[in-house]
Structure formats: structure tokens, C-alpha cells
Amino acid sequence: MEELLIFYGRWLLLVEEIRVGAGAPSMRLLIEGTEGADGSYLNPQPGFTLDASGAEWQMRLQASFDLQPYQSRRLERQFEFSLADGLIALCMTEPNQPAAFRAFIRIRCVSQDPDIRKPRTPIPWDFTIPEGRRDPAPHR
Amino acid sequence: MDIRPNQPWTRRHDDPRRNLFASVPLTAYPQTLADLIELCRDRPPEVRLHAAGSHWALSESAISDHTFIETHDPRNVLPAMGRTLWEVVPHCLHDAVIQRMRGPDPASSTLVHIESGKRIYQLYAELGEKDPCTDGKTLGGYMKELGAGEKYQGPWAFETLGGAGGQTVVGAFSTGTHGGDFVCGALADSVVAMHLVADGGEHYWIEAVDRERYAPQLTDDDKLMARYGSDEYGGPRRFHIIRDNDVFDAVLVSAGRFGIIYSAVLRAVPQYALWERRRLHLWQDWKHKIASTAPENHDLFSDTAGNYAPGAPQRFLQIVVCLTPHLNFQRNLIGITKRWQMPLTNATPGKPERVGAILTNRPDLEQRIGGTPFEHAGAAYPYSPSANNPLAAGDASMLDRACSNGSFMHGILDEAVTEIEEFVSSNGTEIGVGVGVVAAAGGAGLLALIPGLILIALAIKAILEAFNHNDRLGEHLENLKNTLLDPNEQDPIKRAAGVFAWQLIAYKIFESMQGDLEFGALSYAVMDRKNYRDLSCEHNVASVEVFFDADDSRLVAFVDALIAFEIEQEFRGKSFLGYASLRFTGRTRAHLGMERWARTCAIEVAGLKDMSGSEEMVEYAAQLALNPNFGGILHWGQYNPSNSAQVASRFGGSLVSWRGALARITANGARDGFSNEFTRRTGLET
Numbered sequence: 108m109e110e111l112l113i114f115y116g117r118w119l120l121l122v123e124e125i126r127v128g129a130g131a132p133s134m135r136l137l138i139e140g141t142e143g144a145d146g147s148y149l150n151p152q153p154g155f156t157l158d159a160s161g162a163e164w165q166m167r168l169q170a171s172f173d174l175q176p177y178q179s180r181r182l183e184r185q186f187e188f189s190l191a192d193g194l195i196a197l198c199m200t201e202p203n204q205p206a207a208f209r210a211f212i213r214i215r216c217v218s219q220d221p222d223i224r225k226p227r228t229p230i231p232w233d234f235t236i237p238e239g240r241r242d243p244a245p246h247r
Numbered sequence: 248m249d250i251r252p253n254q255p256w257t258r259r260h261d262d263p264r265r266n267l268f269a270s271v272p273l274t275a276y277p278q279t280l281a282d283l284i285e286l287c288r289d290r291p292p293e294v295r296l297h298a299a300g301s302h303w304a305l306s307e308s309a310i311s312d313h314t315f316i317e318t319h320d321p322r323n324v325l326p327a328m329g330r331t332l333w334e335v336v337p338h339c340l341h342d343a344v345i346q347r348m349r350g351p352d353p354a355s356s357t358l359v360h361i362e363s364g365k366r367i368y369q370l371y372a373e374l375g376e377k378d379p380c381t382d383g384k385t386l387g388g389y390m391k392e393l394g395a396g397e398k399y400q401g402p403w404a405f406e407t408l409g410g411a412g413g414q415t416v417v418g419a420f421s422t423g424t425h426g427g428d429f430v431c432g433a434l435a436d437s438v439v440a441m442h443l444v445a446d447g448g449e450h451y452w453i454e455a456v457d458r459e460r461y462a463p464q465l466t467d468d469d470k471l472m473a474r475y476g477s478d479e480y481g482g483p484r485r486f487h488i489i490r491d492n493d494v495f496d497a498v499l500v501s502a503g504r505f506g507i508i509y510s511a512v513l514r515a516v517p518q519y520a521l522w523e524r525r526r527l528h529l530w531q532d533w534k535h536k537i538a539s540t541a542p543e544n545h546d547l548f549s550d551t552a553g554n555y556a557p558g559a560p561q562r563f564l565q566i567v568v569c570l571t572p573h574l575n576f577q578r579n580l581i582g583i584t585k586r587w588q589m590p591l592t593n594a595t596p597g598k599p600e601r602v603g604a605i606l607t608n609r610p611d612l613e614q615r616i617g618g619t620p621f622e623h624a625g626a627a628y629p630y631s632p633s634a635n636n637p638l639a640a641g642d643a644s645m646l647d648r649a650c651s652n653g654s655f656m657h658g659i660l661d662e663a664v665t666e667i668e669e670f671v672s673s674n675g676t677e678i679g680v681g682v683g684v685v686a687a688a689g690g691a692g693l694l695a696l697i698p699g700l701i702l703i704a705l706a707i708k709a710i711l712e713a714f715n716h717n718d719r720l721g722e723h724l725e726n727l728k729n730t731l732l733d734p735n736e737q738d739p740i741k742r743a744a745g746v747f748a749w750q751l752i753a754y755k756i757f758e759s760m761q762g763d764l765e766f767g768a769l770s771y772a773v774m775d776r777k778n779y780r781d782l783s784c785e786h787n788v789a790s791v792e793v794f795f796d797a798d799d800s801r802l803v804a805f806v807d808a809l810i811a812f813e814i815e816q817e818f819r820g821k822s823f824l825g826y827a828s829l830r831f832t833g834r835t836r837a838h839l840g841m842e843r844w845a846r847t848c849a850i851e852v853a854g855l856k857d858m859s860g861s862e863e864m865v866e867y868a869a870q871l872a873l874n875p876n877f878g879g880i881l882h883w884g885q886y887n888p889s890n891s892a893q894v895a896s897r898f899g900g901s902l903v904s905w906r907g908a909l910a911r912i913t914a915n916g917a918r919d920g921f922s923n924e925f926t927r928r929t930g931l932e933t
Contacts, residue, residue: 114876115874115875115876116875116876163875184800185800186799186800186801186803186804187800187803187804187807188803188804188805188807188808188811189807189811190811190814193808193811194804194808194876194877195804218876220874220876222870222871222874223808223871223874223876223877225811225812225815227811227815228815228818230576230814231743231818232692232743232746232747233575233690233692233693233695234575234576234685234686234687234692234693234696234743234747234750235575235686235687235688235689235690235691235692235693236675236678236682236683236686236687236688236690236691236692236693236694237675237688237689237690237691237694238688238689239688
């Protein structure tokens with residue numbers, strides 16, 4: 108978990124989920140160091156997207172409860188790589204927060220770096236056999 | 248000293264048909280410390296030097312701007328600088344260290360002092376011999392003279408090793424070479440002192456400060472000075488003793504930039520036996536267990552060995568990934584290997600097969616390698632257990648024998664074509680194991696490919712009929728791949744059938760190489776898996792090794808990216824012939840060691856260049872690792888296209904410390920005789 112996440116190059120951001128507690132928190136997503144996408148994005152909702160690009164840029168998340176000053180929330184980043192999308196970073200705050208102070212957000216970031224995201228060809232072939240004709244997979 | 252102009256220069260794993268350089272300006276073959284000092288002292292300003300060990304490394308780190316210094320002639324013609332030395336261990340050890348070693352406790356470790364041209368297999372063979380303790384020049388004999396009995400007679404062993412023993416010990420540790428023992432660091436972490444000859448002819452005894460093991464210090468200054476401060480070596484003003492861990496940790500892994508390491512003192516441990524278990528699994532089922540926070544992480548790192556090593560903690564983990572997919576592109580095979588230390592007995596196998604008897608009738612060989620010649624050291628197939636008894640030696644495996652030529656492929660192709668023909672002739676009702684795992688259940692896509700499979704089976708049979716057993720494995724597979732993955736094939740059904748057959752063959756090859764195995768043997772027989780008789784499988788190689796924190800999710804993403812790249816390659820008529828191997832180590836003390844985390848994962852991606860698609864994969868892996876979003880660290884001794892900014896971002900303050908030490912040894916960079924194109928590109932400069 109880190110207070111600040113650093114990214115390199117172009118990424119597409121998509122807010123996938125938000126869960127907030129009873130304290131009516133306000134959340135803001137802070138993006139700095141990009142070429143044109145810098146800003147403080149207040150209460151981004153699921154479906155919110157951002158095209159962020161820059162040699163090195165940063166993401167932070169802050170939350171305010173009961174109109175108190177904003178405080179940084181620590182973010183966890185999990186990387187994965189999928190055939191369809193390439194390198195994905197799932198960025199989220201701590202999911203198990205006390206209900207009253209919950210400020211959970213999950214942002215899916217997909218790298219658009221051409222060195223990582225090679226053009227993918229959809230798999231054009233179907234190597235399947237009817238059910239029941241093959242032995243169970245021997246290696247688990 | 249033999250110095251020859253215009254010699255060819257190449258590396259062991261390069262294309263055997265040609266030299267990397269047809270001619271280099273000068274090649275020097277020093278045999279003594281005095282030779283090295285002379286080379287460094289008398290260097291003309293326009294001549295730069297760089298040392299090479301066994302030519303094992305595939306990086307450019309050993310490529311000199313001008314003069315190549317060979318510590319072990321790779322052609323095995325001229326004498327190597329490969330002696331075991333006795334003048335420091337035991338005769339310059341500090342009195343307090345000697346007194347402690349004489350004590351009543353059993354010896355938990357020993358020290359061995361070797362010249363830089365000694366190969367790993369030579370040293371483990373020598374360490375494995377008991378010292379008769381009859382000569383006071385050796386540590387064992389000296390301790391006996393002092394009344395300590397024969398507790399230093401051995402046999403001894405390396406605490407850890409890489410997967411091969413052909414490198415020189417110094418070449419291996421100074422490039423950060425490691426094994427898969429996650430309970431300790433790299434080979435470099437067994438080093439306790441080094442004797443460095445630097446530009447200008449100054450030479451340095453550089454010793455780790457380790458007050459727990461060697462208090463107050465390992466060696467005695469006066470004794471060292473009497474030995475190495477003599478006129479023969481330039482006098483006392485040219486010999487310096489440094490006990491500073493910052494300098495020591497810098498020189499340990501330095502890719503030859505500080506100068507030539509003439510000799511090193513290593514800590515060895517009592518000989519031990521290892522129990523190894525290997526199992527085939529699927530990457531997609533196990534990749535989520537690698538991070539220490541994963542609930543099932545203990546399946547990978549805390550397994551038990553059962554009756555052969557009761558209660559022993561697991562110490563080793565390797566995961567070899569087949570990048571070619573199966574199960575309709577959804578799964579990848581892995582071979583998971585684990586090891587435990589097991590009780591050593593007189594019957595523990597491995598020595599006769601891996602080391603063999605001492606050759607008493609080869610004084611020529613003894614003189615050339617600078618040590619006791621052994622029958623099989625560096626000359627045998629990998630140790631292979633008996634099929635009936637895991638604690639007895641068997642014949643060399645079919646694959647290892649096949650690597651002496653390319654015939655291994657014949658059996659695999661024969662099996663594959665039989666399965667395809669059975670599937671075709673039964674109209675898809677008879678499904679062999681291979682066809683059954685490369686296809687996925689739940690459709691009839693493969694039935695539609697039967698006309699294509701008929702043509703592909705005929706094509707494979709034609710290859711079998713024209714099979715030349717003398718061709719290398721990579722050449723066979725390149726030929727096969729061009730037939731099966733031809734991107735210009737106009738018939739889409741035949742094209743699809745070709746890809747299917749390719750995946751079937753890749754599956755069978757991997758299964759035969761990483762299939763289930765369980766055995767116990769001496770430490771070096773288990774750890775050194777190099778096939779020294781190989782003429783086919785490990786030549787013309789491209790390889791890169793990338794290091795990550797084992798808890799970093801980018802590690803799994805990296806492997807998945809390689810798998811995606813391989814799938815894409817197959818669409819374009821290319822394929823990777825090789826493996827991605829994950830090994831885990833502890834943290835190293837070396838400033839520029841790649842093993843920077845408490846649990847480090849090293850992913851080696853190595854393939855045969857005979858196959859179009861292998862170099863592309865290695866290049867992609869390197870590019871991906873160097874991408875700042877991945878932030879991987881590359882091995883100094885393998886393909887390493889890092890630039891200075893990339894090295895600086897990965898090593899941070901450790902690089903600053905390393906440069907400070909370099910400045911100290913090189914008069915702030917003024918003595919730049921060991922700079923080369925690699926060190927300038929990677930920023931291994933002051």
C-alpha cells in the first residue's frame with residue numbers, strides 16, 4: 108500500500124467500483140505529471156474514464172469525512188496481464204475499512220504503451236473436442 | 248606469460264559455426280599474480296583490458312576494448328590460472344581466528360582460497376575429497392599439527408550453486424550468479440575475501456568485516472604484507488589491505504570494472520546431500536501462490552520431503568514454464584522442482600557419476616588446470632537416478648543422451664504423428680493423451696480440422712524420413728516449425744492443423760524434459776545439472792534473466808506477457824524454443840547483485856537461436872523488463888541491453904556506493920583501464 112503510485116507512459120483509467128461509508132465522505136482522485144490530464148477529480152463515479160499520458164506521472168487518492176480536511180488514503184496496486192488488454196494495474200484502497208470511514212475505490216488502469224501492448228490477433232482457431240472424449244487434464 | 252595477437256574470441260553458447268570476433272587485437276594468458284600485475288602496470292594509455300573466465304556468460308560485460316585477459320583458456324590448451332592456494336588459508340589467517348578454529352566444536356565451515364581461473368566443477372570436486380591432513384601446508388594438515396585433530400579434513404561443499412558448473416568461480420560470483428536456494432543469497436555471498444589487481448598494477452587484499460565469524464579480522468596484516476608486499480609483486484607500496492564492507496560489497500559483483508580478481512577466499516560447508524522432487528503442473532493453477540501473502544504460498548515454499556528428509560525445511564524452488572500453450576490456448580505446463588537437505592551417508596550417490604576418480608596418470612591435465620584432475624568433472628552427463636531406486640544412480644536420461652546429437656526429436660515426432668493418425672483414422676473418437684490435453688473439451692473445432700491434420704501428418708512423416716541425426720535440436724525444430732507454422736499457407740484448415748500439431752509436439756517435449764522425478768544425491772550432483780556432453784540442445788543460445796521481488800505482482804504479469812507474446816508469434820509463423828525458468832533466492836550483500844529482495848525471483852528466458860522466434864522472445868523479455876512500468880533488473884552475465892539511466896533507477900543508492908568504491912580504487916576514475924563499452928553503456932563508471 109502506497110500513498111502515491113507512479114506510472115510511466117499512456118494509461119487508460121476506468122473507475123470500476125466505489126463504496127463509501129456513513130460519514131458522507133468526499134473522495135478526490137489526484138493526477139499529476141501528465142500531458143493534459145492533470146487534475147483533482149472529485150467523487151469520480153463508476154464508469155469514469157481518463158486517458159493519462161506522460162513520461163512519469165502520479166496518482167493519489169484523498170478522502171474527507173464530515174467536511175474535515177482531505178487526507179491521503181493508501182493505495183494498493185496489483186498488476187496482471189491479459190491476452191485481450193495487455194498490462195493492467197488494479198489500484199484500490201484498503202477494502203476492509205470500518206463502515207463509518209469507508210472510502211473504497213477500485214480503478215482499472217490499462218497500459219497503452221506500444222512496447223508492452225503489442226497488437227493482438229484474436230485467436231482464430233478452435234481446438235476443441237466434444238465433451239467426454241478426453242481424459243481429465245493430467246497435470247494439476 | 249603468453250600474449251597472442253589476432254586471436255578469435257567467442258563465447259561458449261554462441262553459434263558454434265562462427266566466432267563472435269574473428270580476431271581481437273591481443274589475448275593474454277596470465278598464469279601468476281606477477282603476470283597480472285605486469286599487465287596492469289605496463290598498459291599503454293591507448294590499450295584497455297578486460298578479463299574473461301570460462302566464456303560462459305552471454306552478456307557483453309567480458310568484451311574488452313582491446314586486450315582480452317583469459318584466466319582459463321576456453322580452448323583448454325594453455326594453462327589456466329586455476330590453482331588452490333595455501334599461503335593465506337591457513338598461513339596468513341589471524342591468530343585469533345586460528346585459535347577459534349582449533350576449539351572443540353565441530354567445524355561448521357571451512358575456507359578455501361582459489362585463483363580466478365578455477366572452474367566451479369573443479370572446485371566442488373576438490374572440496375569433495377577428504378584432506379589426508381598429512382601436510383601442514385593445507386588447512387586440514389595445519390590444524391592437525393596444532394592439535395585440532397582432523398576436523399578440517401572434509402569433505403566440503405558449496406553452500407549454493409547455479410544450475411551449471413562450467414563457469415569459473417570468480418566469473419560466476421562477480422556477475423551475480425545464483426541458484427534457486429531461497430534460504431541463502433547468491434554465490435557471491437560465500438566469498439569472504441578477494442585479491443584484486445587494478446589498473447596501474449596496484450593490488451588490493453579486500454576482506455569482508457565479519458566479527459561474528461572472523462573476529463577481530465580474517466587475516467593478519469603483517470603476514471599478508473610479507474607474502475604479497477614483496478618485490479616480486481611491486482613492493483609494499485603497491486599492495487594495499489582494505490577491510491571495508493562498502494568496498495567489498497562493491498567489488499563482489501562488478502563485471503570486471505574494478506580490475507582483475509586474481510583470487511578469492513570462499514566459505515564452504517560440510518558436504519551434504521539433497522533430495523529433489525519435480526512435478527508437472529499448470530501455470531494458471533499455481534501462479535497465484537508465489538506471493539508470500541497468498542494463502543497457499545506454503546504449497547510452493549514450505550513443502551515437506553517425506554521419509555527421505557524427515558523434518559527438513561524446503562530450501563529450493565524452481566518453476567519452469569512452457570510458453571507454448573495447450574488446452575485451446577488456455578493453459579501452460581510448468582515443472583515445479585523443490586529440494587531439501589537430506590542425511591548424508593557413505594552410500595549417497597553422485598560422486599562416481601559427476602566427479603569420478605582422480606586421474607593419477609594425467610600430469611599434463613593437472614598442470615593445465617592447476618588442480619587435481621578428475622575423470623568426470625566437467626565431462627559427464629547430468630546425474631540421473633535409477634528408475635527403480637531414487638537413492639541409486641541410473642543411466643543418463645534419454646534426453647541427455649539425445650543432446651549429444653539431435654535424435655531426441657525423432658521419438659517425439661514419431662509419437663505425435665501416431666496420435667494424430669489415430670485421431671484422424673477414428674474420425675475423432677480415439678483421442679490420445681497428447682491430443683486430449685492440447686485440445687479443450689466442449690466443442691467440435693478439432694473435428695473440422697481432420698482434413699488438415701491428414702496433410703500435417705504426411706508432412707511430419709516426410710520430415711522423419713529425411714531426418715539427419717547429426718543436426719542440432721534447434722535445426723530440427725526450425726525445419727519442423729517452418730512446415731507446421733508456415734504463415735503463407737493458403738489452406739486455413741491446414742494452417743490451423745499445423746499450429747495444433749506444433750503445440751502437441753511442444754507439449755510432449757516439455758513433458759519429457761520436466762516430467763515427474765524424485766531422487767537424492769550429493770549436493771553438487773543435484774545442483775549442477777549441466778550436460779557437459781551436449782552438442783545439440785544448449786548451443787547457439789540467446790538468454791536473458793530478469794529479477795523481481797517475489798511478492799511483486801509484476802512478476803506473474805511478466806510471465807503472462809511472455810505467454811501472450813508466444814501465442815502471437817505462432818500466428819506469424821514463429822515460435823520460441825526454450826523455457827522461462829523461475830528460481831528464487833535470498834538477498835545478496837553485493838551492491839550490484841540482482842538479488843535485492845529478501846525473496847527474489849529470477850526469471851531466465853533462454854532459447855535456441857536456430858529457431859526463428861527465440862531471439863525475438865528474448866528481445867521482448869528484455870524490452871519488457873526494462874520498461875519502467877515493469878522495472879525488472881537484468882542479469883549482468885546474460886543479454887543485458889540496459890542503459891545507465893535504467894541501471895541507476897533500479898540500483899539507486901547501492902549504485903552510488905558502488906561508484907564511490909570504484910572512485911577509491913581508480914583514483915576517481917583516472918585509471919580507466921578496465922572500462923569497456925558495456926560498463927560505459929550501463930553506467931558502471933565513476
